[in-house]
Amino acid sequence: MTIRSRWxxxxxxxxxxxxxxxxxxxxxxxxxxxxxxxxxxxPSQWNGGFTANVAVTNLGDAVNDWTLTWSxxxxxxxxxxxxxxxxxxxxxxxxxxxxxxxxxxxNASVSFGxxxxxxxxxxxxxxxxxxxxxxxGTTSPTGSVSPTPTTSPRPAGTxxxxxxxxxxxxxxxxxxxxxxxxxxxxxxxxxxxxxxxxVRAQGFNSIRIPVTWSNHHGAAPDYTIDPAWLARVQEVVxxxxxxxxxxxxxxxHDSWQWINTMPTDRANVTARYEALWTQLAAAFRDxxxxxxxxxxxxxQFTGSSGDAQNAELLNELNTSFHRxxxxxxxxxxxxxLVLPTLHTSAEQARIDExxxxxxxxxxxxxxxxxHFYGYWPFSVNVAGGTRFDATAQQDLIDAFDRVHNAFVxxxxxxxxxxxxxxxxxxxxxxxxxxxxxxxxxxxxxHARLRRITTMLWDNxxxxxxxxxxxxxxxxxxxxxxxxxxxxxxxxxxQIYVPRTGAITAESLTLNLNGTTFxxxxxxxxxxxxxxxxxxxxxxxxxxxxxxxxxNSTLQARFSTGVPWRIDVITYDPPLLSAATGTTGAFAVPTxxxxxxxxxxxxxxxxxxxxxxxxxTAFKEFDVAFAPDYPGDxxxxxxxxxxxxxxxxxxxxTFHFWxxxxxxxxxxxxxxxxxxxxx
Numbered sequence: 001m002t003i004r005s006r007w008x009x010x011x012x013x014x015x016x017x018x019x020x021x022x023x024x025x026x027x028x029x030x031x032x033x034x035x036x037x038x039x040x041x042x043p044s045q046w047n048g049g050f051t052a053n054v055a056v057t058n059l060g061d062a063v064n065d066w067t068l069t070w071s072x073x074x075x076x077x078x079x080x081x082x083x084x085x086x087x088x089x090x091x092x093x094x095x096x097x098x099x100x101x102x103x104x105x106x107n108a109s110v111s112f113g114x115x116x117x118x119x120x121x122x123x124x125x126x127x128x129x130x131x132x133x134x135x136x137g138t139t140s141p142t143g144s145v146s147p148t149p150t151t152s153p154r155p156a157g158t159x160x161x162x163x164x165x166x167x168x169x170x171x172x173x174x175x176x177x178x179x180x181x182x183x184x185x186x187x188x189x190x191x192x193x194x195x196x197x198x199v200r201a202q203g204f205n206s207i208r209i210p211v212t213w214s215n216h217h218g219a220a221p222d223y224t225i226d227p228a229w230l231a232r233v234q235e236v237v238x239x240x241x242x243x244x245x246x247x248x249x250x251x252x253h254d255s256w257q258w259i260n261t262m263p264t265d266r267a268n269v270t271a272r273y274e275a276l277w278t279q280l281a282a283a284f285r286d287x288x289x290x291x292x293x294x295x296x297x298x299x300q301f302t303g304s305s306g307d308a309q310n311a312e313l314l315n316e317l318n319t320s321f322h323r324x325x326x327x328x329x330x331x332x333x334x335x336x337l338v339l340p341t342l343h344t345s346a347e348q349a350r351i352d353e354x355x356x357x358x359x360x361x362x363x364x365x366x367x368x369x370x371h372f373y374g375y376w377p378f379s380v381n382v383a384g385g386t387r388f389d390a391t392a393q394q395d396l397i398d399a400f401d402r403v404h405n406a407f408v409x410x411x412x413x414x415x416x417x418x419x420x421x422x423x424x425x426x427x428x429x430x431x432x433x434x435x436x437x438x439x440x441x442x443x444x445x446h447a448r449l450r451r452i453t454t455m456l457w458d459n460x461x462x463x464x465x466x467x468x469x470x471x472x473x474x475x476x477x478x479x480x481x482x483x484x485x486x487x488x489x490x491x492x493x494q495i496y497v498p499r500t501g502a503i504t505a506e507s508l509t510l511n512l513n514g515t516t517f518x519x520x521x522x523x524x525x526x527x528x529x530x531x532x533x534x535x536x537x538x539x540x541x542x543x544x545x546x547x548x549x550x551n552s553t554l555q556a557r558f559s560t561g562v563p564w565r566i567d568v569i570t571y572d573p574p575l576l577s578a579a580t581g582t583t584g585a586f587a588v589p590t591x592x593x594x595x596x597x598x599x600x601x602x603x604x605x606x607x608x609x610x611x612x613x614x615x616t617a618f619k620e621f622d623v624a625f626a627p628d629y630p631g632d633x634x635x636x637x638x639x640x641x642x643x644x645x646x647x648x649x650x651x652x653t654f655h656f657w658x659x660x661x662x663x664x665x666x667x668x669x670x671x672x673x674x675x676x677x678x
Contacts, residue, residue, distance in 0.1 A: 007075050035135075035137075036060070038057075040054050048120055048582075049117055051081075053198065053202070058104040059138070061624040066104050066131055070128045071091045073123045073124075076122060078093060081095070081112065081114035084098060084101075085097075085098065086112075093125075098112075099559070102560070123580065131140050133282045160412075160413050163415060166206035166453045168205060169206035171418060171459075174187070179603050188465055191236050196239050199463065204481075206453070206661070207248070209236065212252045223272050241288055248294050250297050250338075251294075254296070256298075260301050261303055263301050264303050273320070274324060280293070281324055286330050289334070293337050295318050295339055298343055299314050310342050319357065319361065320519070334533065336366075338369050341368070341370060343368060367413045367414070368407045368414075370399075372396070374422075376422075378421075378431070379421045380423050381599060381622075384617075386599050388438040396442060398451060400502055401450065401451045414452045414453070429627065432598065433493060438466045444479060456661050460561065463476075486561055487515070487561025488512050488561060489510075493567060494657060496594075497546075497569065498531065499546050500572065504615070510530045510556065517559075519557050520532065523538050548593050548594035550567045570594050571595045573593070573662065574662055576590050576664050578677060581672075583673055584671070586673045588635075590634050592629060596657045597654060598656055600624070600625045600654050602640070603617055603651050610644055611624055612624055612639060612642070625640060634654065647667070647669060649665055652666060665678070
């Protein structure tokens, strides 16, 4: 349970308060440390029933299995649980780990939830115990020796330790960073205390609150920040700190709104930037040490002479930011400061530029940051990047290894300040579900391997800002699991079975990822090496009457991590029909017949590539084309025809996930478009 002690800007924070905020450091290495923190919340309650979320953070030494116990103060009864096995005897409740979330490292968190019934009252439990240790938010060595508290300039000691404690992190995207009148300008509701409570209950230890200041300050020379806007940011920062989050605030979309003009307007940009950070440093001077500052989001420059000038300008911004914050005193004298590479890129040249800045500043309380949205063709589904294949995997390895080698190996912490897939912002099927899950499983693993803290980008598409529910429970289960263990996967999460003709055996190759295969729920199988095979008889049973679409769903279980879902799907090759339309509104009538669209090729008669991205035949999903499954059609976007030669015939090849390909032809004549099968 989180005990609230509201922080407000301007409040003097004593060393003791900082110590209490982050726990007690134990001056003992001879004994194992034990300790934990629990956040218990009830996001929804109704007459006689409720839903509870429980987030457990292990503050002590790593454990391989965990049991959380508590007693209900009233007549509450657990009726259904997820992500843990929950049993109850009278008022006493015991929650035990699932197979995929058993490991709980130091400062690692795990979350589970349950539905319950109640009568009379539904008060929260007062105390919890993890593996027999009462959760007080502090640590102590096991045994009879009393712990000796020690103080430090921040709750977790060194910068590396603090950043490790920030894992995992979450972004409050498209709220205070929205370009407009207020935090609702991009469609999200006002941020509430309940939202932050619920995010904390999901197991996140840090929160990045991007803030765009462009429309919220006055004119030169003072550039005075709007007091109401600043007070609102302070309020939400205070809520987050009270919840126990590490918090990061920054200067966000200002990067492309006005900071990018620095090559041609250096004096004005510098004055404006420094005025903003002078005011922000003063406003948050006495905030707890768990508040961190990020100099600027995704820095970029327009009209520069090239890499050398870009590096010079970014170094100037980062250096002036550092100077202003440190000179403001108070908690800012040692506050953790986050410095980005140009574009927050993990390219070696950009890393080398930031390394030079770190060397010159010689400050142990600095953090390097980059962003990661995956191998671009995979992240947006273009150029045939439909799968998280060896190329996409190596791209991730190389990026994480570069920042590890440059910074982490030298005890300079790194935060991936944003991560995700760019296709999330568009069509839900831009990246196929199984390939998406493999990406996040591997990202979490390699981040742990390289000791990098990650912050999930969420602009409202993942965790509901008012529902407090995940839009894709399967995805967040995979992400959560990756914080502590690996999960097994497979070459696909789909088995396609033709609707007509003889049914044959079907096989999938398993990706064990260091786990052990423990079985398949829902079907008989044979296993030869890593090849899982379903017999023809089993497949016949699974498809039943062979209706189009998903007929059965199986689960492959592994020794750690989440199970791997496998859908057994009946299909026939999709049927496309001739059509007419315009460059602004054209669609191919399509009977999908159980299949799903993966990608589309576009070529002229001479074999050259048609449409946008003319360096590849494979067009970008949901930019050049998109399936409309409810509407039984494939839409070709105006952006596609805008780059198609007038009068030319284009051969389209539609690739479906079953492996089926279908050829179709379109001809543009002015603004008119004709589509044919031959």
